[in-house]
Amino acid sequence: xxxxxxxxxxxxxxxxxxxxxxxxxxxxxxxxxxxxxxxxxxxxxxxxxxxxxxxxxxxxxxxxxxxxxxxxxxxxxxxxxxxxxxxxxxxxxxxxxxxxxxxxxxxxxxxxxxxxxxxxxxxxxxxxxxxxxxxxxxxxxxxxxxxxxxxxxxxxxxxxxxxxxxxxxxxxxxxxxxxxxxxxxxxxxxxxxxxxxxxxxxxxxxxxxxxxxxxxxxxxxxxxxxxxxxxxxxxxxxxxxxxxxxxxxxxxxxxxxxxxxxxxxxxxxxxxxxxxxxxxxxxxxxxxxxxxxxxxxxxxxxxxxxxxxxxxxxxxxxxxxxxxxxxxxxxxxxxxxxxxxxxxxxxxxxxxxxxxxxxxxxxxxxxxxxxxxxxxxxxxxxxxxxxxxx
Amino acid sequence: xxxxxxxxxxxxxxxxxxxxxxxxxxxxxxxxxxxxxxxxxxxxxxxxxxxxxxxxxxxxxxxxxxxxxxxxxxxxxxxxxxxxxxxxxxxxxxxxxxxxxxxxxxxxxxxxxxxxxxxxxxxxxxxxxxxxxxxxxxxxxxxxxxxxxxxxxxxxxxxxxxxxxxxxxxxxxxxxxxxxxxxxxxxxxxxxxxxxxxxxxxxxxxxxxxxxxxxxxxxxxxxxxxxxxxxxxxxxxxxxxxxxxxxxxxxxxxxxxxxxxxxxxxxxxxxxxxxxxxxxxxxxxxxxxxxxxxxxxxxxxxxxxxxxxxxxxxxxxxxxxxxxxxxxxxxxxxxxxxxxxxxxxxxxxxxxxxxxxxxxxxxxxxxxxxxxxxxxxxxxxxxxxxxxxx
Numbered sequence: 001x002x003x004x005x006x007x008x009x010x011x012x013x014x015x016x017x018x019x020x021x022x023x024x025x026x027x028x029x030x031x032x033x034x035x036x037x038x039x040x041x042x043x044x045x046x047x048x049x050x051x052x053x054x055x056x057x058x059x060x061x062x063x064x065x066x067x068x069x070x071x072x073x074x075x076x077x078x079x080x081x082x083x084x085x086x087x088x089x090x091x092x093x094x095x096x097x098x099x100x101x102x103x104x105x106x107x108x109x110x111x112x113x114x115x116x117x118x119x120x121x122x123x124x125x126x127x128x129x130x131x132x133x134x135x136x137x138x139x140x141x142x143x144x145x146x147x148x149x150x151x152x153x154x155x156x157x158x159x160x161x162x163x164x165x166x167x168x169x170x171x172x173x174x175x176x177x178x179x180x181x182x183x184x185x186x187x188x189x190x191x192x193x194x195x196x197x198x199x200x201x202x203x204x205x206x207x208x209x210x211x212x213x214x215x216x217x218x219x220x221x222x223x224x225x226x227x228x229x230x231x232x233x234x235x236x237x238x239x240x241x242x243x244x245x246x247x248x249x250x251x252x253x254x255x256x257x258x259x260x261x262x263x264x265x266x267x268x269x270x271x272x273x274x275x276x277x278x279x280x281x282x283x284x285x286x287x288x289x290x291x292x293x294x295x296x297x298x299x300x301x302x303x304x305x306x307x308x309x310x311x312x313x314x315x316x317x318x319x320x321x322x323x324x325x326x327x328x329x330x331x332x333x334x335x336x337x338x339x340x341x342x343x344x345x346x347x348x349x350x351x352x353x354x355x356x357x358x359x360x361x362x363x364x365x366x367x368x369x370x371x372x373x374x375x376x377x378x379x380x381x382x383x384x385x386x387x388x389x390x
Numbered sequence: 391x392x393x394x395x396x397x398x399x400x401x402x403x404x405x406x407x408x409x410x411x412x413x414x415x416x417x418x419x420x421x422x423x424x425x426x427x428x429x430x431x432x433x434x435x436x437x438x439x440x441x442x443x444x445x446x447x448x449x450x451x452x453x454x455x456x457x458x459x460x461x462x463x464x465x466x467x468x469x470x471x472x473x474x475x476x477x478x479x480x481x482x483x484x485x486x487x488x489x490x491x492x493x494x495x496x497x498x499x500x501x502x503x504x505x506x507x508x509x510x511x512x513x514x515x516x517x518x519x520x521x522x523x524x525x526x527x528x529x530x531x532x533x534x535x536x537x538x539x540x541x542x543x544x545x546x547x548x549x550x551x552x553x554x555x556x557x558x559x560x561x562x563x564x565x566x567x568x569x570x571x572x573x574x575x576x577x578x579x580x581x582x583x584x585x586x587x588x589x590x591x592x593x594x595x596x597x598x599x600x601x602x603x604x605x606x607x608x609x610x611x612x613x614x615x616x617x618x619x620x621x622x623x624x625x626x627x628x629x630x631x632x633x634x635x636x637x638x639x640x641x642x643x644x645x646x647x648x649x650x651x652x653x654x655x656x657x658x659x660x661x662x663x664x665x666x667x668x669x670x671x672x673x674x675x676x677x678x679x680x681x682x683x684x685x686x687x688x689x690x691x692x693x694x695x696x697x698x699x700x701x702x703x704x705x706x707x708x709x710x711x712x713x714x715x716x717x718x719x720x721x722x723x724x725x726x727x728x729x730x731x732x733x734x735x736x737x738x739x740x741x742x743x744x745x746x747x748x749x750x751x752x753x754x755x756x757x758x759x760x761x762x763x764x765x766x767x768x769x770x771x772x773x774x775x776x777x778x779x780x
Contacts, residue, residue, distance in 0.1 A: 005610020007572065097761050098608045100601045106758025109710045155608060157600035157623065159549075161576045170571025181560025182397065182578035186551045189604055190572060210547035211490045214579055218488045218545060220395020233547065320499045368496025371487050 006096060007171035009193045010153065017152045018093050024145045025086060038070035040082060042144045043281065050280040052340040057289035059275040059341070061143070068140075077125075078137070082144075084108050084127055085137045089152050098155050105134040143281050150190040150238070160187040160240030161210070163217050164228030165201040168194050177228070182218060184231075191243040196251060201228045203383070204247050206291075208232060208259035208268050212363050212374075221375045228253065236271055238279070241286040244272060248288045255288055256388060258379070261296035262325070262360035263332035266342075266350075269293045274341045292388035294379065298353035301361050306349065309387070312378060313369070321365035325358045346389045396486060397561035399583045400543065407542045408483050414535045415476060428460035430472060432534045433671065440670040442730040447679035449665040449731070451533070458530075467515075468527070472534075474498050474517055475527045479542050488545050495524040533671050540580040540628070550577040550630030551600070553607050554618030555591040558584050567618070572608060574621075581633040586641060591618045593773070594637050596681075598622055598649035598658050602753050602764075611765045618643065626661055628669070631676040634662060638678045645678055646778060648769070651686035652715070652750035653722035656732075656740070659683045664731045682778035684769065688743035691751050696739065699777070702768060703759070711755035715748045736779045 032038050042065060043049070049062040070079045088107050092099045099107065108127050116123045128134050142148055161184040166177045170188055174197055177185050188194065205227050207213040213231035216222070222229045228247060232240045248255045257272055259265030273291040275283030301318060303311035313321065325333075336342050337351045354360070366374045382388065422428050432455060433439070439452040460469045478497050482489050489497065498517050506513045518524050532538055551574040556567045560578055564587055567575050578584065595617050597603040603621035606612070612619045618637060622630045638645045647662055649655030663681040665673030691708065693701035703711065715723075726732050727741045744750070756764045772778065 005613050006608070010572075010608070095762075096609075098605045099761070100605065100754060100757070102601065102752070102754040103758035103761075106711055106755045109758075110706075111709070155601060155604045158604065159600075159623075168571070170573055173569040173571040175569065175571055175573070179563045179565065180575070181558070181563040181565055182400075182580060182583065183560050183565070184576040184578075185570070186574040186576045188572035188574075193572065210549075211492065211545060214545045214548065215488045215490065218396070218400070219486075223395050233549075316500075319501075321496055362492070364490060364492040365496045367490070368493035368499075371489070371493075372485075 009171055013151060013190070013193060014093050014096070014153060017147055018090065020145055020147050021086065021090050021093070021152075025083075025090075038079065040068040040079065040140075040144060041065050042068060042140050045139060045143060045281060047277070050277060052274070054340070056284075057274065057341070058283045058287050059277065059280040060283055061281040081108075081128060081133065082137045082140055085134060086141055089138075089141065089154070093152060098153055100155050100157075101135055101138055101149070102131065104138065104154070105131040108134060139281070148192075148282065148285065150192060150242075153190070155189045156237070156239070158187055158189045158239050159210075159233040159237055160230065160243060161185060161213065161233070162187055162228060162230045162243070164204075164222040165199065165226050166196070166228050167198040169197050170194050178223075184213075184217065187239050187243050189239050191239045191246065194243070194246070196246075199228075199251050199253070200226060201251075201253060202226045204228045204230060204244065204253050204255045205294075205379070206230045206232065206244060206255060206257045206272065207363075208234065208257070208265060209363055210234075212258075212367060215367055215371055216375055219371055219375055221379075224375075225380060232268070232272075235268060238282070238286060241272060241288075244291070245286060245288045248290055255291045256294040256379075256383065257291055258294050258296065258363060260360065260362050261298060261301065261354075262329055263336050263351075263354070264329075265296070265363075266293070266336060266347075267332070270336075270339070270341060290390065292390050294382055294388045296361055296363055296366065297387075297389070298350050298357065300378075300382075301359075302353065302357065304349070304353075312366075317369060321368065322359040322361050325354070325360050329360060330355065330358065344389070350389070399561055403541060403580070403583060404483050404486070404543060407537055408480065410535055410537050411476065411480050411483070411542075415473075415480075428469065430458040430469065430530075430534060431455050432458060432530050435529060435533060435671060437667070440667060442664070444730070446674075447664065447731070448673045448677050449667065449670040450673055451671040471498075471518060471523065472527045472530055475524060476531055479528075479531065479544070483542060488543055490545050491525055491528055491539070492521065494528065494544070495521040498524060529671070538582075538672060538675065540582060540632075543580070545579045546627070546629070548577060548579045548629050549600075549623040549627055550620065550633060551575060551603065551623070552577060552618060552620045552633070554594075554612040555589065555616050556586065556618050557588040559587050560584050568613075574603075574607065577629050577633050579629050581629045581636065584633070584636070586636075589618075589641050589643070590616065591641075591643060592616045594618045594620060594634065594643050594645045595684075595769070596620045596622065596634060596645060596647045596662065597753075598624065598647070598655060599753055600624075602648075602757060605757055605761055606765055609761055609765055611769075614765075615770060622658070622662075625658060628672070628676060631662060631678075634681070635676060635678045638680055645681045646684040646769075646773065647681055648684050648686065648753060650750065650752045651688060651691065651744075652719055653726050653741075653744070654719075655686070655753075656683070656726060656737075657722070660726075660729070660731060680780065682780050684772055684778045686751055686753055686756065687777075687779070688740050688747065690768075690772075691749075692743065692747065694739070694743075702756075707759060711758065712749040712751050715744070715750050719750060720745065720748065734779070740779070 044064045049064045051062045210233040257269045275287040434454045439454045600623040647659045665677040
């Protein structure tokens with residue numbers, strides 16, 4: 001069935017991934033055949049080996065490695081799991097499958113029976129109990145082979161959407177993202193397989209909230225300002241991040257991010273820009289170091305003497321729109337304040353303002369002030385005068 | 391801006407909604423001018439006035455009404471809120487806005503100052519404190535005017551996606567849903583404004599889980615079986631439900647729903663089919679009484695002597711795939727068992743089987759058994775032999 005109905009792009013991607021997996025694991029096999037103990041050398045994915053690179057402006061994996069050895073009792077189980085998962089992925093690539101990490105977990109889950117020594121009694125051990133175990137070895141395989149899961153045709157749920165002045169080729173189709181009517185184009189889980197065919201946009205606007213994306217889309221924001229409009233619908237998933245990165249890197253389009261004005265909103269921006277702590281080994285491909293935080297800023301709400309900036313909200317609007325920060329917001333802001341990638345003066349000013357005022361603001365409050373205020377004043381004005389943080 | 395960039399369809403929808411709102415509230419005004427006390431007569435949205443209609447197979451609002459009177463002290467606040475919200479919606483329609491329920495909350499939120507009697511001291515009262523208050527009057531306005539929020543161009547976030555053998559007109563564009571590449575079409579929040587242009591499909595398959603939707607899409611399921619593939623990405627939102635209903639009602643396509651085999655999955659199916667308890671006033675337009683539950687059924691997992699049905703899973707697969715039900719699953723199943731729309735013999739058999747076995751199964755487990763098993767055997771076979779519950 002796959003041979004007939006899968007796209008050519010997928011068939012090529014399969015061949016490529018199969019080749020790399022084959023070569024990487026053949027080396028392991030060769031080493032064993034040469035009489036060496038079975039082992040894998042993999043970069044450590046620990047927090048201590050996650051480094052913020054101020055030059056590249058990315059969270060990256062450091063150079064520390066560890067050995068996963070079959071003959072080490074503590075590592076034998078993990079070694080087995082890694083090879084089992086690699087073989088399942090290899091097989092699924094061969095068979096034209098499109099697994100998810102959840103069904104890879106199911107595919108590999110079974111009980112191994114063995115004879116205990118010296119008693120020779122029958123022992124039983126499950127390959128893995130929880131998905132966290134199988135997910136962990138998938139990450140190891142990504143790091144070990146330098147092939148991302150998407151390149152191995154492993155799919156996932158996908159929330160990201162896009163509309164705007166862009167034509168893409170996906171699978172066997174060419175899709176005009178300016179012809180989506182009132183709906184939008186749901187980004188595929190494998191955005192590296194997208195080809196950019198034609199672009200007529202001047203910038204990319206990423207909106208954290210789907211409902212606000214719908215509003216700006218419907219009012220024609222991207223037509224008027226020749227933009228590409230993207231929503232991550234909350235915390236961005238891998239595909240949305242990779243898609244945004246490619247728009248920035250390959251099409252040379254500036255990327256502006258808009259989120260709620262609170263530590264969770266700021267962090268969503270930083271995931272786009274710098275990468276996430278748990279997936280630092282992928283920042284180099286998923287993060288967009290040039291992404292600009294357009295708002296909502298604390299200084300948009302209250303203005304700033306230091307920046308000679310006037311507030312966008314009146315006293316009365318602030319009274320009605322702002323929300324008192326919760327204890328966990330304060331706690332989160334204090335954590336953010338210490339992250340190296342928030343250490344710039346500009347960010348410290350925003351975070352300090354948050355910690356002083358102890359209030360937050362949703363992006364919907366600006367739409368509540370008038371959708372035209374948001375689309376025809378707030379956004380274009382801030383872009384024009386350069387009121388963003390990078 | 392709106393006049394230039396909004397679609398013709400939206401402009402027409404605005405005019406229509408404005409006309410109805412104007413007429414409905416003019417009646418209220420006229421009655422007041424005639425010397426009657428200011429009041430609104432609205433159908434009750436209480437649980438006791440939510441009735442399951444076994445003929446229509448829908449959860450509907452009964453005929454009981456209540457009066458919201460300005461001169462009743464308990465109702466004066468609600469009366470004011472309802473008229474305030476109606477005027478904000480009316481104004482936003484006039485101004486070419488696309489509000490969300492969240493920003494309608496912000497738009498209306500302010501403090502009213504008044505003189506207390508007899509002391510003549512200044513009193514203050516907020517129009518509303520929480521969004522639950524403003525949401526509640528939006529529902530009242532929908533029921534009172536018989537105009538759904540979507541018809542008033544109130545937007546919302548939207549999770550539903552679709553691909554398949556269907557061409558639609560949305561806004562000013564014609565979109566071929568069989569030309570979405572590896573991505574999908576994200577359904578608009580106002581699906582009543584969609585026009586079906588051309589259909590070449592034989593059935594609709596609704597997949598609860600986005601990741602499984604991605605898999606079936608990518609393997610070409612809808613091409614091979616000439617289907618329209620929809621995902622609700624979890625609990626279905628209003629737009630996805632309305633879209634599915636229209637596919638069934640207007641295109642006469644059978645609708646099959648696939649979810650996890652647990653009470654939450656069964657309930658998701660029943661929301662598609664019967665409506666939800668809180669939105670019963672909209673069932674008549676949002677629910678699809680003919681929707682068929684294709685699986686995953688308890689009897690798919692274990693077979694059934696009574697139905698002379700063989701299980702789809704082997705003993706060994708059951709051991710690896712099934713998950714022990716939690717206390718809250720059991721509790722939920724017992725509630726489901728008592729809902730009138732689950733009272734058929736066939737559903738009682740499934741629910742009893744669940745309560746006896748106390749286990750559940752995710753749809754991903756079937757994909758784990760092989761995506762081709764899911765797409766080329768399980769789904770087509772069950773459709774062919776008619777193994778669904780209606």
